[in-house]
Amino acid sequence: MYRLGYDAWGDGNGLDAYLATCRASRKYAEGVWWIHAAADGAPASALLSHDIPLPSGSPAVGLGSIATAPEFRGRGFASRLIEDVIVRHERDAGTEVFFLFSDIAPAFYERFRFSTVMPCPRKPESLLMARAEPKKLAGLLAHPEFQIPDYF
Numbered sequence: 001m002y003r004l005g006y007d008a009w010g011d012g013n014g015l016d017a018y019l020a021t022c023r024a025s026r027k028y029a030e031g032v033w034w035i036h037a038a039a040d041g042a043p044a045s046a047l048l049s050h051d052i053p054l055p056s057g058s059p060a061v062g063l064g065s066i067a068t069a070p071e072f073r074g075r076g077f078a079s080r081l082i083e084d085v086i087v088r089h090e091r092d093a094g095t096e097v098f099f100l101f102s103d104i105a106p107a108f109y110e111r112f113r114f115s116t117v118m119p120c121p122r123k124p125e126s127l128l129m130a131r132a133e134p135k136k137l138a139g140l141l142a143h144p145e146f147q148i149p150d151y152f
């Protein structure tokens with residue numbers, strides 16, 4: 001599963017070194033991994049979700065590390081996975097707010113009703129994006145106890 005994003009996040013390291021970094025990652029260990037398998041059961045696309053505490057106490061979810069194996073790209077795997085994970089959280093936990101940090105053109109995530117909030121303070125080339133009802137999101141961002149998600 002960790003191999004799926006190796007070409008994007010390998011940083012020139014060999015595969016073994018990259019996999020060792022993934023296995024040691026706290027953010028990877030603490031999140032929940034969701035996988036869209038190909039017909040033969042191999043992981044085609046994966047993403048990580050983290051629960052995020054909101055000042056209101058209502059649940060929010062941060063998505064990340066979205067990657068599809070190079071040979072499966074452009075076949076809708078990531079799109080279906082993102083939609084499925086959102087629907088499951090909405091249905092099972094009543095989640096109304098989703099966040100992600102985009103390293104790619106935000107138009108990809110705008111398809112799933114994410115909008116750009118701000119550049120990530122720690123990594124300005126990534127954009128913090130949110131999916132929520134606009135009034136709810138505005139209220140949340142203006143809340144004095146709201147903290148910018150820091151799960152990545």
Ligand SMILES: CC(C)(COP(=O)(O)OP(=O)(O)OC[C@H]1O[C@@H](n2cnc3c(N)ncnc32)[C@H](O)[C@@H]1OP(=O)(O)O)[C@@H](O)C(=O)NCCC(=O)NCCS
Pocket residue numbers: 004005008045065066067068069072073074075076077078079080101102103104105106107108
């Ligand atoms: C981005 C990524 C997850 C898309 O996965 P996928 O399974 O190919 O996505 P889908 O088939 O559901 O959707 C394909 C669409 O994504 C778009 N897309 C792919 N890479 C993109 C990029 N870097 N920027 C913007 N859009 C991109 C394609 O243009 C395509 O658009 P189309 O439907 O109009 O042709 C995949 O390219 C990937 O793993 N990239 C490396 C890891 C990465 O950068 N992840 C995102 C981190 S924020």
